[in-house]
Amino acid sequence: MTIRARVAGDGPPVLLLHGYPQTHVCWHKVAPQLVKAGFTVVATDLRGYGDSDKPASSAPHDTYSKRAMAADQVEVMAELGFNEFCLAGHDRGGRVAHRLGLDFPKAVKRLAVLDIAPTKTMYDLTERRFATGYYHWFFLIQPAPLPETLIGAEPEFYLRTKIKAWSKGKNSFFAPDAVAEYLRCFCDPACISASCEDYRAAATIDLEHDADDQDRRLEMPLLALWGTKGLVGDLYDVIETWQEKARSVKGIALPSGHFLPEEVPDETAAALIEFFGSE
16 A cells, blocks of 8 residues: 655654545645644545555445554554654544544544544434535445546536535635645546545444444544534534543634635644644
């Protein structure tokens, strides 16, 4: 398995994981601030995304389970010489980070999740507003090749529509070069297929893994960040949902839609620097 990674800085290691339908480039406004603050930053493309490998998958979708995706990241960090690190994940990356913290508790010193509630919680509390705003959760899990075919017909239109909706129509938040990179990667049919498998895994095998761990809590300190203009903060008591999953939780709402690292990069970086710096 080949995972694309970019590394910069000299200091305590921090691993940054991106979300859907993006790549590690989503951290381009935050990562330099972490480096300047004295951290070594590792930003990767998740399995199936960006320039990382996109293995073929089928039911039970374990190829794209968060357990498999988390194991990739631990191997990357070990290869770079980091057996312990701080970790931040946005969107899908936050779900991989949650699983990584459960499966590799000795590796993660501090964990930050951006604009998510736990996967099982969100499925269990599904209602009209969630199903409307997060319709892709139910679209992408449909059997192949339905979503792959429909997205593949107009991948640029699909991606631009998603980021515009989740950022509340403020496309100006996104650097043109970053969007061009997202499009370059996402327009690959293999990426479209892999990202669908990511969501199919979330609705199947990931829930099985979560059920197995329903009585476990994350042992490391956890920081939850979410956008005041997004759906997650409207639908859930974010801190309370994570207190059910972790022993030590703090949370901060930022004036943003879903894409915190690009909409409010300074506030996001400041929160991460303070949290990771308290180690």
